[in-house]
Amino acid sequence: MESVESMKIPAVKGTRDFYPEDMAVRNWIIDGWKRVSLRNGFEEYDGPIFEYLTMFQIKSGDEIVEQLFSLKDRGGRDLALRPEITPTLARMVNQRINSLPRPIKWFSVPRLFRAERPQKGRLREFFQWNIDIIGETNAFGKILADAEVIFTTVDYLRSVGLTDNDIKVKISSRELLSAYLKALGTSEEKLESIYAVLDKKAKLPPETFEALLKEQFPEPAGFKEMVNKVLEFMNVGSMKELEQFTKKHGLTMDSPYNDMDMLFYQLDNMGVGNFCKYEPGIVRGLAYYTGIVFEVHDIRGDLRAICGGGRYDNLLKNFGGPAIPATGMGMGDCVLEILLKEKVLLEKRVPKKQTDYFVASLGVGTAPGDNVHQRFAQRTGIAPSSMGAIEAVYRIIAELRLRGKSANFSYKMGTISSQLKQASEQNAKYCIIIGDEFKENKLAIKDMATGQQELIEVDKFFEKIRS
Amino acid sequence: MESVESMKIPAVKGTRDFYPEDMAVRNWIIDGWKRVSLRNGFEEYDGPIFEYLTMFQIKSGDEIVEQLFSLKDRGGRDLALRPEITPTLARMVNQRINSLPRPIKWFSVPRLFRAERPQKGRLREFFQWNIDIIGETNAFGKILADAEVIFTTVDYLRSVGLTDNDIKVKISSRELLSAYLKALGTSEEKLESIYAVLDKKAKLPPETFEALLKEQFPEPAGFKEMVNKVLEFMNVGSMKELEQFTKKHGLTMDSPYNDMDMLFYQLDNMGVGNFCKYEPGIVRGLAYYTGIVFEVHDIRGDLRAICGGGRYDNLLKNFGGPAIPATGMGMGDCVLEILLKEKVLLEKRVPKKQTDYFVASLGVGTAPGDNVHQRFAQRTGIAPSSMGAIEAVYRIIAELRLRGKSANFSYKMGTISSQLKQASEQNAKYCIIIGDEFKENKLAIKDMATGQQELIEVDKFFEKIRS
Numbered sequence: 001m002e003s004v005e006s007m008k009i010p011a012v013k014g015t016r017d018f019y020p021e022d023m024a025v026r027n028w029i030i031d032g033w034k035r036v037s038l039r040n041g042f043e044e045y046d047g048p049i050f051e052y053l054t055m056f057q058i059k060s061g062d063e064i065v066e067q068l069f070s071l072k073d074r075g076g077r078d079l080a081l082r083p084e085i086t087p088t089l090a091r092m093v094n095q096r097i098n099s100l101p102r103p104i105k106w107f108s109v110p111r112l113f114r115a116e117r118p119q120k121g122r123l124r125e126f127f128q129w130n131i132d133i134i135g136e137t138n139a140f141g142k143i144l145a146d147a148e149v150i151f152t153t154v155d156y157l158r159s160v161g162l163t164d165n166d167i168k169v170k171i172s173s174r175e176l177l178s179a180y181l182k183a184l185g186t187s188e189e190k191l192e193s194i195y196a197v198l199d200k201k202a203k204l205p206p207e208t209f210e211a212l213l214k215e216q217f218p219e220p221a222g223f224k225e226m227v228n229k230v231l232e233f234m235n236v237g238s239m240k241e242l243e244q245f246t247k248k249h250g251l252t253m254d255s256p257y258n259d260m261d262m263l264f265y266q267l268d269n270m271g272v273g274n275f276c277k278y279e280p281g282i283v284r285g286l287a288y289y290t291g292i293v294f295e296v297h298d299i300r301g302d303l304r305a306i307c308g309g310g311r312y313d314n315l316l317k318n319f320g321g322p323a324i325p326a327t328g329m330g331m332g333d334c335v336l337e338i339l340l341k342e343k344v345l346l347e348k349r350v351p352k353k354q355t356d357y358f359v360a361s362l363g364v365g366t367a368p369g370d371n372v373h374q375r376f377a378q379r380t381g382i383a384p385s386s387m388g389a390i391e392a393v394y395r396i397i398a399e400l401r402l403r404g405k406s407a408n409f410s411y412k413m414g415t416i417s418s419q420l421k422q423a424s425e426q427n428a429k430y431c432i433i434i435g436d437e438f439k440e441n442k443l444a445i446k447d448m449a450t451g452q453q454e455l456i457e458v459d460k461f462f463e464k465i466r467s
Numbered sequence: 468m469e470s471v472e473s474m475k476i477p478a479v480k481g482t483r484d485f486y487p488e489d490m491a492v493r494n495w496i497i498d499g500w501k502r503v504s505l506r507n508g509f510e511e512y513d514g515p516i517f518e519y520l521t522m523f524q525i526k527s528g529d530e531i532v533e534q535l536f537s538l539k540d541r542g543g544r545d546l547a548l549r550p551e552i553t554p555t556l557a558r559m560v561n562q563r564i565n566s567l568p569r570p571i572k573w574f575s576v577p578r579l580f581r582a583e584r585p586q587k588g589r590l591r592e593f594f595q596w597n598i599d600i601i602g603e604t605n606a607f608g609k610i611l612a613d614a615e616v617i618f619t620t621v622d623y624l625r626s627v628g629l630t631d632n633d634i635k636v637k638i639s640s641r642e643l644l645s646a647y648l649k650a651l652g653t654s655e656e657k658l659e660s661i662y663a664v665l666d667k668k669a670k671l672p673p674e675t676f677e678a679l680l681k682e683q684f685p686e687p688a689g690f691k692e693m694v695n696k697v698l699e700f701m702n703v704g705s706m707k708e709l710e711q712f713t714k715k716h717g718l719t720m721d722s723p724y725n726d727m728d729m730l731f732y733q734l735d736n737m738g739v740g741n742f743c744k745y746e747p748g749i750v751r752g753l754a755y756y757t758g759i760v761f762e763v764h765d766i767r768g769d770l771r772a773i774c775g776g777g778r779y780d781n782l783l784k785n786f787g788g789p790a791i792p793a794t795g796m797g798m799g800d801c802v803l804e805i806l807l808k809e810k811v812l813l814e815k816r817v818p819k820k821q822t823d824y825f826v827a828s829l830g831v832g833t834a835p836g837d838n839v840h841q842r843f844a845q846r847t848g849i850a851p852s853s854m855g856a857i858e859a860v861y862r863i864i865a866e867l868r869l870r871g872k873s874a875n876f877s878y879k880m881g882t883i884s885s886q887l888k889q890a891s892e893q894n895a896k897y898c899i900i901i902g903d904e905f906k907e908n909k910l911a912i913k914d915m916a917t918g919q920q921e922l923i924e925v926d927k928f929f930e931k932i933r934s
Contacts, residue, residue, distance in 0.1 A: 008558075008561065008786070008787035008788075009518070009519050009521055009522050009558060009786070009787075010519075010558075011514070011515060011518065011558065012515060012517060012518060012519060012540065012544075012546060013540075015514075015515030015516075015517070016515065017512075017514050017515070017555075017559050017562070018511075018512055018513040018514065019512055019559065019563070020510040020511060020512055020573070023510075023511045023512055023513060024511075026513075027511065036868075038873055039823075039868050039871065039872060039873035039874065040868055040873075040874075041822070041873070041874070041875035041876075043487035043490075043820065044485075044487060044490045044491075044494065045484075045485055045486055045487055045490055046485040046490060046493075047478070047482075047484050047485065048478060048479060048482030048483065048484070048592055049482075049516065049548075049578060049580070049592060050479060050482070050536075050592075051476070051478065051479060052476050052477075052479060054476055055476045069517075069538055069540075070538065071536055071537065071538035071548075073479065073480075073536075073582065074582050077479075079479060081516075081538075088484075091475075091476060091477075091478070092484050092486065094475065095484070096486070103878050106487070111516060111578070113516070115540065115541050125515055125516060125517075136878050138849075138878075139843075139846075139847040139849065140843070140847065140849050140853075140854060140857075141878050144857065144861070144878070145878070147861075151865060151868075155868055155869065158869075159871075254842070254846070255846060258839070258842045258843055258846060261839045261842075262839055262840075262843055265837075265839050265840075266858070266861065269858050269861055269862055269865075270861055270862065270865035271862075271865050271866070271869065272865075319475070319476070320475035320476075321475075353510065355508070356506075370732075372725070372728045372729055372732050373729075373732075375721070375725045375728075376606075376607070376725055376729050379606075379721070379722060379725060380606040380607065382605075382606065382607050387607060390607075390611065391733070391736050394611070394614075394733065394736055394737055395736055395737065395738075398618060398736075398737035398738050398739075399738070401503075401506050401507055401618075401622055402622065402625075402738065404506065404626075405506060406505055406506035406507075406508070407506065407507075407508070408508035409508075411570050411603055411605075411608050411611070411612070
């Protein structure tokens with residue numbers, strides 16, 4: 001080995017190198033997202049990795065805007081790496097708003113970027129599954145769309161082996177919350193800043209949260225009572241309790257309450273009610289949500305949210321399009337992967353590397369007598385017969401691959417037992433052994449599962465593969 | 468439709484929006500790259516989208532360095548969006564050089580970025596298939612590795628329907644070229660700048676090329692003769708002609724010539740010789756190539772190279788690792804897509820959207836009499852029976868999806884004929900019709916290919932699906 005001459009440059013902090021074993025996990029997660037999206041009737045789209053910076057300053061949350069990776073194009077225009085795909089989705093839908101049949105049911109698996117401090121479940125570069133249903137305007141249809149988004153989310157999480165003992169979909173409603181806050185006398189303009197505080201509830205110690213909440217209400221008129229009423233509402237733990245709560249306080253929140261009730265009915269109807277729970281603490285950080293909002297959490301509550309989503313009926317309009325209702329969900333790969341690892345589901349479910357055929361050789365080969373091989377043998381001292389042996393292997397693997405089969409071999413071509421060991425390490429279904437019988441144009445085919453071995457003529461073998 | 472309130476922001480020039488129909492093409496291309504890589508025994512890896520800027524200043528060609536998209540992290544360190552993945556590959560391999568079994572056979576499908584002027588076949592953001600074989604040191608094994616890289620390249624291009632009437636693999640050797648230039652008296656230090664000129668041959672008018680070439684040789688000693696000899700070498704059109712050329716001029720380029728001869732022998736042995744051709748005009752722009760180099764071109768010669776590759780035995784060392792031989796190939800999606808479109812292969816081969824089951828409804832449904840539905844009906848005027856009808860559809864699609872089947876329906880739920888039309892637009896294999904028989908717990912299943920329809924009990928239907 002030679003001395004190190006040039007500098008070693010490390011990877012950027014908060015990014016990941018995907019070695020083959022990491023890539024297998026990433027592919028398994030992403031392939032699952034894609035498969036479940038397709039079976040739920042969503043079509044795939046994607047946009048560019050970077051957009052004009054202003055795109056992300058319109059409606060993304062403050063946290064996101066602070067964490068943008070910005071760059072410039074050759075003309076000096078400000079660009080940013082996408083921190084989320086929803087603005088791109090709004091741009092793309094608006095561009096073809098008159099030709100796309102509605103509702104639009106789309107999904108995407110964008111690679112996203114946030115210049116934040118790397119920590120558990122948060123990286124600077126990650127993948128996020130997004131599903132959205134856009135353009136369903138009927139009052140009942142909107143609830144069905146919300147239900148279908150939540151169903152699809154659960155459909156994926158269930159398909160990778162998570163149960164209602166592992167995770168919970170916590171659902172709330174911004175309409176319900178705003179109706180309650182307004183009933184308490186809060187003005188429309190105050191809502192957004194109160195949402196921002198309520199969203200932090202789960203992440204803060206109770207005293208800090210209460211202190212922040214108090215800042216939102218003007219002293220002294222009914223100040224303490226107001227805060228207590230908000231806290232009381234935030235502690236309602238189920239739809240049943242919510243019903244009692246509204247009755248007790250004589251509240252009229254009929255329309256958002258009935259919508260939520262209907263949503264839970266539909267989730268039951270689709271067989272995922274056991275995963276779902278009313279939880280007023282779910283508010284979501286992003287400013288663009290307008291109706292139901294939800295997050296999926298691990299039941300132990302050790303991790304950040306696995307995913308989040310909700311209804312955002314004004315977003316297309318904010319991006320220069322018409323007012324069209326929309327609902328969707330985004331799930332990153334980082335927290336999900338941590339949970340799946342904890343539950344030993346990665347180990348159980350990520351498929352192992354597999355090969356259809358491993359082609360081994362006993363090293364027997366006709367020594368090619370042509371000029372090319374003779375000169376090569378003279379130059380390098382490599383025996384023509386060993387060249388002939390590996391050339392036979394190459395012919396067989398080339399034929400197999402042409403027929404769509406995965407086929408591998410050993411460059412080293414050691415002893416037959418070391419080659420068989422490699423075949424089994426690569427999870428080969430069959431091992432083809434090129435031995436003495438090859439001179440009579442025959443191959444030995446070993447079934448790696450049963451250990452059985454049969455001799456077959458080369459031509460017949462390839463005929464069998466074709467059929 | 469409402470008035471446009473906010474600004475419409477366009478996409479950045481040189482980037483692409485992938486609407487579902489574009490995404491289908493992108494997925495088909497990338498899935499093909501992955502499938503062929505796997506069947507040829509390559510394992511997938513990937514790195515981050517950005518690296519430290521210095522990574523790309525070590526050994527990438529000047530053109531690439533000029534076209535970097537650069538950005539800064541929060542600490543003010545200079546980063547760049549990756550313009551190629553080879554430096555990342557070198558970094559990753561060097562990080563685990565002592566634990567990775569060799570040869571390393573890896574592939575990747577990175578998204579890459581170049582801040583160049585967008586033009587036909589060149590975009591600022593694109594995908595590139597990369598395959599590499601690293602660490603095969605035996606003289607014969609190195610040629611086999613080069614042959615396997617070219618074979619895998621052809622294996623893909625052939626699998627999407629391209630023939631040797633459409634494309635040609637043009638192969639050359641930097642060793643052969645340097646041996647010839649040295650035989651003419653050129654010094655080692657001059658080689659790189661001469662390569663850079665020769666690489667432009669196909670892109671320049673003959674006079675401009677000749678003028679540039681003349682600048683490379685010192686006037687007056689043998690100046691004209693030198694240029695003519697280089698031009699003569701560059702016009703050799705086959706291995707046969709090369710043999711005659713070396714004999715005629717009494718050249719001793721034995722070792723690189725014999726290597727090339729052996730490479731063509733192996734390509735024939737693997738059944739792809741008909742796609743391959745010796746072409747001294749192939750030099751490749753990147754500075755890190757050391758041995759054989761190749762490009763695939765469309766036969767008409769209208770397009771840029773479809774892909775390029777070759778041997779780069781010093782790259783790992785340049786990135787702070789040991790000197791380990793390597794060979795590889797990179798193929799972008801842009802030129803490939805243009806060629807596949809021209810040959811009508813996209814139209815013929817990109818799979819159409821497909822659904823296993825489309826669930827249609829005649830609108831019959833038991834009106835749910837519970838409080839939730841009654842209140843919803845009062846508020847919205849939507850008939851409970853129509854809610855009941857779509858809820859039946861939802862139960863069926865939820866069950867189908869849970870069983871891994873793709874299932875879709877119409878949010879509008881119009882006439883049965885409009886629903887059947889949608890089923891056929893979505894390429895559904897079966898259409899489930901929920902009609903009057905549903906009251907007796909039966910579904911009508913219509914085979915969309917044959918038009919045949921059968922009645923089956925709901926439970927029996929799902930039992931059949933499970934098995």
